[in-house]
Amino acid sequence: MQDILQSLLLAANLVLSGDSDLFEIIGLSLxxxxxxxxxxxxxxxxxxSLIAVGNFRGRQALMIxxxxxxxLPPVVVGLVVYLFLSRSGPLxxxxxxxxxxxxxxxxxxxxxxxxxxxxxxxxxxxxxxYDEQFRSLNVPRWVAVRALLWDARxxxxxxxxxxxxxxxxxxxxxMIVGGNIDHLTRVxxxxxxxxxxxxxxxxxxxxxxxLITISLLVNAGLFLVKTRSQKQKFG
Amino acid sequence: MGQALHHPNIGPxxxxxxxxxxxxxxxxxxxxNLINGLDLRIESPDITVIMGSNGAGKSIxxxxxxxxxxxxSGAIKWGGKATDNRLxxxxxxxxxKPVLLRRTASQNLDxxxxxxxxxxxxxxxxxxxxxQLLKMVGLHDKANQPARSLSGGEQQRLALxxxxxxxxxxxxxxxxxxxxxxxxxxxxxxxxLEQKALGVKVIFVTHDLAQxxxxxxxxxxxxxxxxxxxxxxxxxxxxPKTEVANAYLSGTLSVEETHQ
Numbered sequence: 359m360q361d362i363l364q365s366l367l368l369a370a371n372l373v374l375s376g377d378s379d380l381f382e383i384i385g386l387s388l389x390x391x392x393x394x395x396x397x398x399x400x401x402x403x404x405x406x407s408l409i410a411v412g413n414f415r416g417r418q419a420l421m422i423x424x425x426x427x428x429x430l431p432p433v434v435v436g437l438v439v440y441l442f443l444s445r446s447g448p449l450x451x452x453x454x455x456x457x458x459x460x461x462x463x464x465x466x467x468x469x470x471x472x473x474x475x476x477x478x479x480x481x482x483x484x485x486x487x488y489d490e491q492f493r494s495l496n497v498p499r500w501v502a503v504r505a506l507l508w509d510a511r512x513x514x515x516x517x518x519x520x521x522x523x524x525x526x527x528x529x530x531x532x533m534i535v536g537g538n539i540d541h542l543t544r545v546x547x548x549x550x551x552x553x554x555x556x557x558x559x560x561x562x563x564x565x566x567x568x569l570i571t572i573s574l575l576v577n578a579g580l581f582l583v584k585t586r587s588q589k590q591k592f593g
Numbered sequence: 594m595g596q597a598l599h600h601p602n603i604g605p606x607x608x609x610x611x612x613x614x615x616x617x618x619x620x621x622x623x624x625x626n627l628i629n630g631l632d633l634r635i636e637s638p639d640i641t642v643i644m645g646s647n648g649a650g651k652s653i654x655x656x657x658x659x660x661x662x663x664x665x666s667g668a669i670k671w672g673g674k675a676t677d678n679r680l681x682x683x684x685x686x687x688x689x690k691p692v693l694l695r696r697t698a699s700q701n702l703d704x705x706x707x708x709x710x711x712x713x714x715x716x717x718x719x720x721x722x723x724x725q726l727l728k729m730v731g732l733h734d735k736a737n738q739p740a741r742s743l744s745g746g747e748q749q750r751l752a753l754x755x756x757x758x759x760x761x762x763x764x765x766x767x768x769x770x771x772x773x774x775x776x777x778x779x780x781x782x783x784x785x786l787e788q789k790a791l792g793v794k795v796i797f798v799t800h801d802l803a804q805x806x807x808x809x810x811x812x813x814x815x816x817x818x819x820x821x822x823x824x825x826x827x828x829x830x831x832x833p834k835t836e837v838a839n840a841y842l843s844g845t846l847s848v849e850e851t852h853q
Contacts, residue, residue: 491692493661495705495759496682505704509695590739592695 361559368560369567380561384568387545390458390532391525394465395473398521401466402473403514407503409474410481421478427471432464436534439464443535456537461545464531469521476517481506512587519580523573610671610683610762611794612636613658618667620653620818627653629818630667639810640785640795642826644802646846650818651798652689655767658796659686671763682710684763685756689771691748693740698732698751699723701740705758726754731780746777753781763794770804782808802842806830814838 372380409420441447443455443463454460484506492502507514529547536543538552546565553562613635620628628650635641643651656662657669660676671680694701702723705711727733730750735743740751749769756764766785770778785808789795799805805812809826814833821835833839840846 487692488694490661491688494659494681494686494688495708495755496678496710498709501708505694590742592739592741 362563365559365563366567369564372561372564373568377564380564380568382541383544383546383549383565386458386543387526387547388572390461390465390545391522393462394469394525395518395522397462397466398469398473399518402470402521403477403507405470405474406477407481407507409478410485411499411503411506421475424471424475424478428475430468430471432468432528432530433534435467436464436531439467439531439535455535456539456543458536458543460535461532461543464535465525465528468528468531469525472524473517473521476520477510477514480510480513480517484510509592512583512592515583516580519576523576526572527569610680611638612672614668614670614673615658616668616670618657618669619665620650620657620662621665627818628657628664631819633813633820633823635796635811635813637811638792638794640789640797640808641811641813642805642809643796643798643813643815644800644805644841645815645821646841647800648817649815651815652767653818654815655686655765655796655798659684659765661686682759683761684765685759685761686765686767687749687752687756687769689768691752693748693751696740697737698727698740698743699736701751702726702755702758705755711759721758721760723758726758727751729757730754730784744774746773749773750777750780753784757784757788761793763796764788766795766797766799768798768800771800778804814841 405424409417409424439460440455442449443452443460444450445455454463485502488502488506488509492505497505527547529551532543532545533548533551536545536548538544538548544552546569550562550565550569553559553565613633615631615633618628618631619626631650631654643654645651653662657664658676660669660681669676674680694704696704700723706721706723724733724736727736730753732743732747732750732754735747740748743751753769764785770781773781782804785795785797795808797805797808799808806826809829812822812824812826812829813820814822814829814835814837816837822829822833822838824834829838830842833842837846
């Protein structure tokens with residue numbers, strides 16, 4: 359108990375003193391995870407929309423695959439990305455292994471199915487509600503998709519935040535493809551794992567607290583967005 | 594309530610949609626015949642009211658007429674042509690439960706006015722704006738209110754304004770005033786009558802006998818997916834030809850009879 363209290367005090371001191379190493383790690387974590395979420399939205403939203411409004415052969419199979427991919431084990435994704443990016447791998451010439459870009463790629467692979475599957479679910483529900491009216495009004499398919507994306511925007515924000523939550527808390531994949539290199543690819547989760555194994559509990563705990571705070575802030579934001587949209591009857 | 598819009602027939606298409614001819618129409622779902630070899634010919638440009646008890650197939654018939662559902666067999670022709678997108682663009686359907694976008698009242702109307710196929714309507718001499726449409730249905734002071742926060746009657750009036758935004762030649766209403774407040778019913782009925790006066794063909798599905806008497810020029814009476822009677826409104830209400838219609842009008846039609 360004494361150790362925990364001592365570590366908490368040290369952690370608070372690190373945060374309040376503006377420790378440069380600590381903030382460098384936080385900065386990289388946010389940069390990698392936010393980039394991954396943005397790329398995942400660009401890939402996942404169109405895919406989710408296509409499945410939601412599309413009527414094509416293999417749609418059900420695609421939905422099953424997507425749902426299965428939501429539970430991809432991060433270490434396996436890390437391993438596959440590692441194999442592709444390693445010097446002898448097919449993309450080795452790009453020299454991306456042990457860079458933040460490699461970490462972003464791994465996280466994009468992890469988050470895109472989440473964004474696609476969750477957005478598909480939201481858009482499908484809305485499309486079911488609008489479909490008959492849209493057909494009656496002869497709404498072209500592309501206008502329908504645009505309308506669905508706009509009308510579901512508050513719920514889709516929660517999808518982005520869910521993706522961010524998964525990315526920022528992820529450790530397995532980024533550890534393998536990033537290598538946890540100090541001042542280059544060290545992010546909060548990998549640093550926590552390293553500092554804990556070294557016995558440097560204060561730094562690990564400080565990072566853990568910040569990670570939890572970020573997670574809390576993200577969820578509070580999510581709650582606010584949903585409540586506000588529902589109050590205004592836009593959600 | 595505001596003024597009626599300009600003549601709807603000065604729209605993008607100039608086709609004669611009547612007569613509406615339905616021949617040997619069958620519509621099955623899961624082995625159940627919901628429309629049973631129905632034949633109907635509507636020539637009157639006035640208000641046709643479709644009546645019948647629950648499960649008679651009125652709403653399904655309206656959706657088949659509008660092309661939202663496809664017949665299992667048979668044919669539906671407007672002015673000799675099968676329903677396609679082009680013909681559907683000249684029709685508007687108001688559903689019993691209005692489906693409104695998660696936007697403000699005026700944005701719901703702008704959405705329809707800005708559809709690619711409606712852009713030429715906007716440029717035309719008789720173009721209508723969302724403000725005019727809202728005024729027509731008495732919602733001009735609710736333009737910026739989220740559509741889904743409006744009362745049931747207001748939502749249905751907004752749905753009617755949206756249906757009229759495309760200046761249809763045919764207005765289809767599927768129990769559009771069911772469980773609405775009297776003020777909203779009155780506004781909707783007045784607009785329907787105005788549209789009739791402007792030359793719009795109205796087909797109105799209703800359960801409400803008093804409303805049918807107020808609006809109908811002719812009545813189509815349905816039972817078990819078939820048309821039992823098709824006659825002038827006065828004739829139908831005074832001298833129904835079938836026992837089922839007579840029982841329906843006198844309020845003695847039992848559930849067994851409607852589902853036999």
